[in-house]
Amino acid sequence: MRGLRWMAPAAVLAAGCGLLAGCGGTAASGADAQSITLYNGQHVQTAQNLVSAFEKATGITVNIRSDDEDTLADQIVTEGSHSPADVFLTENSPPLESLQAKGLLAKVNSSTLGHVPARFSSPQGDWVGVSARVSVLIYNPSLISASKLPAKVSQLADPQYKGKLALAPQETDFQPIVTSYLRAYGQAATQRWLKAIQANAGGHIYPDNETIADEVNRGAVAFGIVNQYYWYRMRAEIGASSTHAQITHFAPGDPGYVIDVSGAGVLKSSTHQAAAQKFLAFIVSKQGQEIIADPSKSISYEYPIGSGVTTQAGETPFSQLQPYPITIAELGDGSTAIALMRQAGLL
16 A cells, blocks of 8 residues: 555444443543554555444543555664554554564464455464455556456566556556466566566556556556455545446456455553454454455455455455465565566556
């Protein structure tokens, strides 16, 4: 996530925790009142709606500092044991995996981890998965037909797509695709592919996925790679009649067909461990996941992955997705992908 973030008015938020395990049942008051600081790399409105509902349910105040997730991860490393952050919420797993490798995250309560399928959380239990998105091609049918689009991510390097492809390599969302390609084809092939897609993109290398979606939609470029929710957010923002772009998946099992996981962890240095753990428990609880599932509450259009909640948006059901089989651990901390993109001149 970089640059623009589509904003919307605050949505109607849910009531108290009720039977939610780990939320304390009733709002705290008086001497029990607490506050935590959230370093937020997620979209602002999604975090704000989750925080508002959590504050209402528990009485715990959450101070939000929002920025790009890679910037916040670097800040946490720099701050070390003196970081004011209690919780780090991200759009992708690599920043959390990076902090985990540096020993900066506390273990997540097992009851919280139990709300999410294990494959979507830290294998070591240091952070919990919150939501998911899937990579897609966004294209303008007036410039390229669906039948002419690449079915495989490797085909993005084909000369026929020169001047037609849009990329946002600075986006942390792009790192998992590079890592997936690397796992499938090896380092030498990945380096060649990166240089070829850079050449094909030419003047259509943009700072963020929102710009790709906008440029494709207005017909400035034929197609690009984004996560699916950027198209749904754009349509919600500008209206169906103004949405000219469409989206499609890569071929089932292709390395370009990647599920990204948004997650959250508690900083080991936090002096508010109990309250921070309550926040993690809340956002993967039924109430928290329903905020993510309902676009009228968060305009998230991400897939909820906890507490058995499913999306209410009209998108391909999560259970029907056919992504490349790469694990959270294999996606790693993104450092190799970043190094390869720098070598190719994309960063």
